[in-house]
Amino acid sequence: MKSRSLIFLVLLASSANTYAAEGDRWYSSRQVERGEVIFRENCAACHGPNAEATANWKQRDANGNFPPPPLNGSAHAWHHDLALLRRTVREGGKQLGGVMPAFADRLSAEDIDSAIAFFQSKWPEEVYRKWAANFEVSDMPSLTDIVVAAKRPLTRLLSQRIGNAKLDDVSETGIEDVWQVQIGNRYVYLLDGGKYALMGDLVNLENGRNLTEIARRTGVVALLSAFRDEDLVVFEAEGETRATLDVFTDTSCPYCQKLHAEIDRLQAAGITVRYLPYPRGGSGGPGYQTLKSVWCADDRKRAMTEAKNNRFDDLPPGDCSRSAMIDRGYRAGNQAGISGTPALFTASGEKIEGYRPYQELIPFLLQ
Numbered sequence: 461m462k463s464r465s466l467i468f469l470v471l472l473a474s475s476a477n478t479y480a481a482e483g484d485r486w487y488s489s490r491q492v493e494r495g496e497v498i499f500r501e502n503c504a505a506c507h508g509p510n511a512e513a514t515a516n517w518k519q520r521d522a523n524g525n526f527p528p529p530p531l532n533g534s535a536h537a538w539h540h541d542l543a544l545l546r547r548t549v550r551e552g553g554k555q556l557g558g559v560m561p562a563f564a565d566r567l568s569a570e571d572i573d574s575a576i577a578f579f580q581s582k583w584p585e586e587v588y589r590k591w592a593a594n595f596e597v598s599d600m601p602s603l604t605d606i607v608v609a610a611k612r613p614l615t616r617l618l619s620q621r622i623g624n625a626k627l628d629d630v631s632e633t634g635i636e637d638v639w640q641v642q643i644g645n646r647y648v649y650l651l652d653g654g655k656y657a658l659m660g661d662l663v664n665l666e667n668g669r670n671l672t673e674i675a676r677r678t679g680v681v682a683l684l685s686a687f688r689d690e691d692l693v694v695f696e697a698e699g700e701t702r703a704t705l706d707v708f709t710d711t712s713c714p715y716c717q718k719l720h721a722e723i724d725r726l727q728a729a730g731i732t733v734r735y736l737p738y739p740r741g742g743s744g745g746p747g748y749q750t751l752k753s754v755w756c757a758d759d760r761k762r763a764m765t766e767a768k769n770n771r772f773d774d775l776p777p778g779d780c781s782r783s784a785m786i787d788r789g790y791r792a793g794n795q796a797g798i799s800g801t802p803a804l805f806t807a808s809g810e811k812i813e814g815y816r817p818y819q820e821l822i823p824f825l826l827q
């Protein structure tokens with residue numbers, strides 16, 4: 461591995477978790493509602509309808525297994541960060557000697573997030589706040605913590621090489637002794653017990669599935685679903701919503717302006733456009749202050765349209781609490797691996813880099 465790519469990895473890996481900055485909870489009420497249904501159908505049989513089972517969760521049963529622990533904040537689910545909670549549901553407890561089934565084949569990343577949102581909605585405020593303030597701490601190791609610790613030798617050399625930057629996720633690939641490690645929006649494959657690292661896409665030649673791209677899209681969907689409509693500037697579909705498009709935008713970028721000029725065409729076709737702020741060049745970029753003003757306006761949609769037409773007279777100062785969204789959007793864009801604006805993401809996490817005319821975009825999104 462060349463040192464340049466290592467530095468690149470370090471830069472990506474240092475981008476902060478986007479949900480950490482929020483004062484309130486990371487999920488929307490819609491996710492909780494949806495999560496309740498998913499939880500009832502998939503989880504309640506073991507964890508109880510309100511995530512309250514089982515009282516004696518610390519005691520092994522006759523077969524030497526732990527019973528399902530409560531997920532309502534009274535046990536230690538809150539010792540795990542979101543990535544680990546997601547992984548627990550995706551992979552289950554089998555590979556760590558537990559009995560919880562894996563849901564990766566049955567539930568989408570969105571469904572898993574909704575199920576997590578549902579049981580987190582049962583957490584008392586004080587438990588949630590501790591969790592949000594302290595994702596990774598665990599003074600009471602659970603089964604998952606033990607497995608993560610046991611996997612550490614696998615990533616030891618990689619961690620050293622990239623300066624101990626945070627590795628977001630380590631998972632099995634289904635190929636013997638090949639592990640996938642996520643670092644920001646990059647994926648690295650470890651071979652031979654972590655002695656070798658390979659960077660590139662992993663493709664199953666039997667069925668043509670690009671496993672890396674699938675992982676990337678799942679990651680982006682999770683990242684973007686953490687943004688609630690209230691946090692964004694949303695141009696709703698006219699009538700029934702047939703597709704949703706998440707767009708990282710900068711008011712000063714000509715192709716963002718061009719896309720915006722056609723937004724009514726997208727809306728009329730049943731497409732909801734959710735704008736996320738992405739100031740090119742970060743806090744020193746040309747659109748940074750304007751984006752803050754747009755996010756602080758009472759009518760954010762109108763302000764967005766004004767700014768995209770280079771009319772700045774009616775924009776308020778960008779000094780309200782909502783202007784924190786601009787930095788959050790910037791971090792999320794970097795984490796999603798975008799290199800410019802506009803950057804478009806479909807509901808399944810597929811990336812479209814750059815402007816596309818509505819005549820092309822509409823059929824693509826509705827196909």
Ligand code: HEC
Pocket residue numbers: 498499502503504505506507525526527528529531535536537538545548549552553554557558559560561563575576602603604
């Ligand atoms: C067949 C019973 C069963 C089902 C169904 C089940 N779980 Fe579990 N779950 C367990 C058990 C048992 C554990 C403890 C670890 C183990 O044995 O695998 C556990 C552990 C967990 C943990 C880790 C908690 C901690 O404190 O470390 C989470 C989170 C979790 N389950 C969420 C879910 C969600 C969400 C669903 C539904 C999508 C679900 N589970 C469905 C039995 C189940």
